[in-house]
Every structure is written in structure tokens, then in C-alpha cells.
Amino acid sequence: MKKGKRSFGKILMTLMVIFFYLPILYMIIFSFNDGKSLTHFTGFSLRWYRHMLESRDMMEALYTTFGVALLATAVSTVVGTISAIGLSKSKKIVRDLMEQVNNLPMMNPEIVTAIGFMLLFITFRVEKGYATMLLAHIAFCIPYVMLSVMPKIRSLDPNLADAAMDLGATPWRALTKVIVPQITPGIISGALIAFTMSVDDFIISYFVTGSGVKNLSIMVYTMSKRVNPSINAISTLVVVIITVVLVLINLVPSFMSKRQRKAEIGRRKFVLPAAGCAALLLVIVWLSGLGGRDSALPYAGETLFVYNWGEYTGENLIQDFEALTGATVVMENFDSNEQMYIKVANGEAYDVLVPSDYMIQRLMDEGLLQELDYSQLDCLEELSDEVLGLPYDPNNDYSIPYFWGTVGIVYDTTKVDLADLEAEGYNIFLDEKYKGDIYLYDSERDSFMMALKALGYSMNTEDEEELRKAYDWLVQCVQTMEPEIVTDEIIDNMAQGRKALGLIYSGDAAYVMSENEDMGFFMPESGTNLWSDAMVIPKNAKNPELAHEFINYVSSYEGAYDNSSYVGYTSPNQQVMDDLAGAGGDYEGINAYLPRTDNENDEVFVYNENTRKMIGNLWSKVKIAASNAS
């Protein structure tokens, strides 16, 4: 019987080990995949590792993660130990109270702690970035250090330090020579916990970071929407680093134990490997600081902060601009205009933003933008007349177009009958024939555009009744059609033909169609959103001169070509647009690339504070309804 139980345990353990390691193994294998797929292995290659090493974003995320972790561990270990010693000699009431306070980050849901830090930094106007991330990490690590040091102190003879001082030791010597050595195991395990917590942290870092500073978790979170096997490559690298560190920590003491007495190891058990690892990591962090730039270039040493949509820049655009100017570009990405607005309105400083039409109007209305200085711009002649002088900024005083296009329906021509699309327009999203086979786009504006246009209203309506009806339309859709609500995930998924239909931006459709010829793009007669995203310079920009330089470069033929050919969105640069859509161009024959300009039902969004609020709230409720329906 006993034997039976053991084998049950063995089977359970084996299954569990498979469960724990299968995803990690899968990830490692696919980091060597030649193809882009996460599901089909097509051959061995190191291209994703090369990609990772070339991606400054990824390498910086790696350095940030370990840099913050090392600093936070060092500071919190020292401070935590000293404070724990101090508290152990304090009055009981102080001790109990502090224990409660230390429990706050441990007993609260992490997201609550994170929001607390965020509100703290914003309330006191601390600029968010590396420093705030580090402060937050120190703050949540110290309680863990104290928690693991405290029991060791409690088990100490309280008279030890007194004895040392009676014998003539200074308090400092008593502390370092008597107390600390006795509690070393507690300090080490505290430091290890702190390090793990810091490396692993996502939620707190996500809410307190700024100025483009990302750690690994934030990077994975924001990049996971598109298929990107370099994430597997960098993850594999992390797995290797962590495994080596852990194995060292665990193995070295057992090697040493063969040679030394146990009592002696108690102290040194972790010191050597831990110190070794710390030194190794420090070298990595230090190396990251190297790599200077050519100082002969006009903007050498300067930094440009760009806040742009995700997956919205050409492959080499940033590198080329940096090579040209000597400046460093830090780019941060957003998913929606609203997300961008919140950060900008809360005083985060960027040099260039790329909002959409109605949001530009809002930023202008609220005085958050500065006028462009045309003496520094030489790009206007190259741009298409169709995207200049639009209603939100009639004289282009504040904005220079970045991309433009429409919104339409991407569909799988093998699954969807074009006649259905022509007959139903957007109402095809209520056609149960396609139930479970559709994507909605997580954009409050465009979802409401779709619903309003399906009902035959203007997408700029201020009529609450019409908005209500649009809301009902959307709720009906999410409750009966089992849609997936996505953002950029739609691009790779439609390129692989995962669903039949999706609401999509024309540029993403152009990319999808260039990858998969079964895909089509349809714009309903009832009209669509004729949108444009444009570059603007916020009032609090730190380097407007460089920002103008960036706008020039992005609008130039080279920059615009790189952008448009890589991303798939329509370039405002007339020549680029003609070349890409014309014979031999990347998007020849793809209707999604050339925006429709001859349908009188098409509109440009106009900003209105009341409707914005209403649409924002209603869209949250649509998503909640979708979630509760699933």
C-alpha cells in the first residue's frame, strides 16, 4: 500500500514538472524557429536572437529589469536590516504599528498598491520614469526583507550587543561585528526574496513608470499583441540567466559542505555565489551604459521622447533618424488616443505625439499643444493635399500628418460572401451566420462609428437617443455574436485567416492583404471614419527643435517610405503613396491602401466633450457586457 502511494506521488510530481516546464520548453524551442509562427516549427535559426540583440528596446528592458532589481535589492536589504534592528529595540506599540504598515503592500492586492504609488507620484508632481520605478520597488521590497530578518533578530540574545559595548566596542562595531553576522542567513534570504519580487514585478512597474522606461514585464505586455518570436528569444535568455544564478546558489554550498563543517557554512552559505552573481549582473548593467555616440553630429547627446501608436513606425526609421542627428529617440507606445491623453494631461513630458484628428482638436482646445515653427519645417510641399487643412486644424498650425486612412471590414473571401457585405454593410456584425467568427476593435470611437453608421446616423451625432441606439446595437452584437474584442492582435490573426470578419483600420488591412491574398477589405456605403493621425508638439516638450527635425524626417521621402512600406498605412507623402500603390509597389492592387475620398457619407471626427464622455462610458459597458456574456 505504501508503495502505491509513493508511485501516485511520483506520477503527480512528474505531471506537475511537465506542467511547469512545458511552456518554458516550448518557448525555448520556438525562440529558435526560423519562421514567425508560434505554432509551427519550420527550421532552426538564430534570427530572433539577432533581432533581439539589435532591438534597443528589448535590451534596454533587460538592463532596466536587472538594474532596478539589483539596486532595489541592495538598498532594501541594507535599509530593511537596519530598520529591523532598530524596530526590535523600539517600544512594542511602535513595533506592532509598523508591522501593520509593512503588511499593507503584502496584504493588499498588488494593483491597489500600484495605484497608490501612481497617485502619490502624480499628486506630488514627481516625473515618472526610472527613479519612480526604483523608489516603488524599494518600497515594496523592504517589508519582505524585514519579514525575513525579524525572526532572526528575535532569536538573538538581547544582551549580546550590550556585552560587546561593555567590553568597549562602539555601537557601530557592536552592530556590524556582533549583530549582523548572527542574522546573516535572514538577511540573505531577505535579499533573495527582494530580488525575485523586483525581477518578477509587472503591475507596480506598469503603473509607476514613465518617459519610455520599460522593464521586461511591461515590454512583454505591450508587445504581446503581435506575433513576435524575439519575445521568446529574450525570455530564453532570462531563463538561462536565472537558472544559472539559482543553480549556483544551490549547488555551491553543497560542494562546499563536503569540505567544510556545517557550522562554518551557515554564514557563508549564500555569500559567495550571491556576491558572484551580483558582480556578474553589475557588469552587465555597467556595459549597458557604454556605447557612446558620434559627438560630431548636430544633436549628439540629446534625447527625443516620442509617444506613438504601437506597431506604427518603419523598421529602420528610428535608427536612421538617430544616425542622421546623433540624438537618442525614446519611444513609448499607446493603444488608444484616450490612453495617450491621460498621460499627457497629467503632465508627462514628450516631444512628439501622434494623436488622431479629434484628439488633436481636444489637445488644442485645452492648450496642451504648441504652434509649429514653420521656419524649421521644410516638408509641407511633399504632402498630399487630401490630408492638409483638415477641419480639426485648418491651417496646420499645430499638426503635420503622419498616416491617414479609413476604417472598414476585413474579410476572408473564402468564408464571406461579398453579396452579404454589400447587402448588410456593418449589420453583417449582427448576422448570426458569422457568429463566433468576428473581431471587434477595442476603440470606443470606431466601434460607435460602426454602430451609428449601421443605423444610418452621423458618427458625429450629439443626440443621446441615437447614441443609446448605437449602444444597444453594440450590446446586441457582443451578446449574440461572441466577438473577440482586440486591438493589434487582429493583424496577425487575420493574416492567418483565423476569423471571417473584423472591423479594421485600412492600413492594417493593407498589411493583412499583402500577407494573405484571400483577404479582402470592404467599406460600407453607409460611410466610414476618414481619419488621420498627425504629429504634434506638446507645450511641455523639452526639445522642440529636435521635434521639428523629427517631423521633417518622418515626412521626407525616405522616412515616409520606410514607415508606410513597413507598417501598411497610407503615407501622407504624395510621392511615397503613388510609388507604393503604383505598378511594382508593395501595395499595388490593394484597395485598402488608397483611402476612399469620394463617398459623401464618410466623415471626419469632431471633438465634443459631452459625447466623448458618454461614448467612453458606454463602450466600457459594452465590454463589460461582452465579458459577462462569455
Next chain:
Amino acid sequence: MKRFSQLAVPYIVWAVLMLVLPMGLIALYSVTRQGNSIISFSLTLEHYAKFFTDPDFLLILWRSLLIAVKTTLICLLLGYPAAYFIARSSERAQNILVLVITIPMWINMLVRTYAWIGLLSQGGLIHRIFQLFGFQGTELLYTEGAVLLGMVYNFLPFMILQINTSLCKMDHSLLEAAADLGANRAQAFRRVTLPLSLPGVINGITLVFLPAVSSFFIPKLLGGGQYFLIGNLIENQFITVGEWNFGSAISMIMAVIMMAAMMAVRKIEIRNKGGKEE
């Protein structure tokens, strides 16, 4: 000796600034209106009212609690036997097994969760295995099952390690004593092992339940954009909707529920201890 107590003073100041003040700010935001400056604000309970009068919000809270309870139960059911097995192994095997369980925990959670996307998506290994067994056309990714899986995957090690620690601390002579007194293995387990491992179980439950309720990246990565839990609702209020006051109110509600749940769990622990002493 007293002079050492001064060492704690800087930390007390720091803790008030960095740990207490943020909670105060959340509480403050949750009872004020947007656009208030620090100097002039008017108090309101409308954000709490908004949450508690809307069945949709309450349903989200309920579903979040439910999935956290499910996660905790599964972790307990899988984790206890595993921890028990480890504790019964030889010291060498114990060290190795604990290391095996610990390594994944050191690897970033986001990275580990991301890894599941490839396995579960159409054409991925697990999806293909499902098809082999006749579940054609079953979607695995972006379902509640995927979210549950992701949570169990991420939080199970906490449970195993906590229970294992308390089992290892147990005095084995107690089991021998029980056997000498005529208890069979099942009785000895129920009357000796289980009560003694309870602190570990309770710590494990805390460490699983707490992050499971508030997690927002697991639902987002594995549940898809239309899968909303309370954590996603809070994130949404702060990142895209911009209703910080409402978001703060939901945070406060969460914090209070958690504190209550933790206190309830601790009560069980204390009652159990009390019972033994009698």
C-alpha cells in the same frame, strides 16, 4: 541599547510617506470628484454608489471572486499532495524538488504566461492534442478555461512551497507517537499532519487568492480583450477611461474585501490553535 531604536526612525518616516500616504490618496480620490484640486474638494459617495447599483459591475466582482476561489481550490487540491510527497522524500530529493518548483517562479510571470499563448492557440501543441482526442474546433485560447489555467500555473508554486515548509517543520516523532497510540495512517494524517500543516495551507491560500482576484494581465493575455475581471476594470479606469476617482473607489472596495477575507482566514487559524490548547 536604546540608541539602536533610533535606527528605525528614518524608516518610519519613509513608510508613512511611501506606504501609508498612497493608501490615504486612494481613499481621498475615491470620495472626491474629478477635477478637484487638493485645496478645494467636495466629498461624495457617488463612485461607490455607481459601483454597487450597477449589476454589471457587481457581476464582474462576483466572477472575479469566483475564478479566484476556483484557482485557490485547484491549487490546494494539486498542491497539498505534491507538498506532502516532497516532504516525505529524502533530504537530497527534497532540495532538488523544491528547486524544480522554485525555478519557474524566478522567471518573469509575464514571460511564463506569454508562453502559454503559443501552446493554446490554434495549431499549437495543446490545441493539436485536443484535436487528436476529437475536440475539433474547440477554442482553447481566449476562454475562461485558459484564464483559470494561467492562474493555476502562475500561483501553484506558492501553494506547494508554503505547505511544504510547514510539513517539513513538523516533528515526526508525533506521527510515531500517534502510531504507538493505535492510530492508523488515515487517522494520523487527519489528526496530526493536517492540523499541523494548516498554517502553511492558510499562507498558501492567501498567496494564491490575493493575486488571483486582482490579476489583470492573465485575463488580458489568455482571456482576450473581451474578458474582463475586476483588475481589468481598475486598469481600464486608470489607463484608458481616465475616471480615477471611480477607479480609486473600486480599489478601495477590493482592498476592503481582501482585508475581510484575510481576517476571516486568520480567524480559522486562531480558532484551530485555540482548540488545540484546550
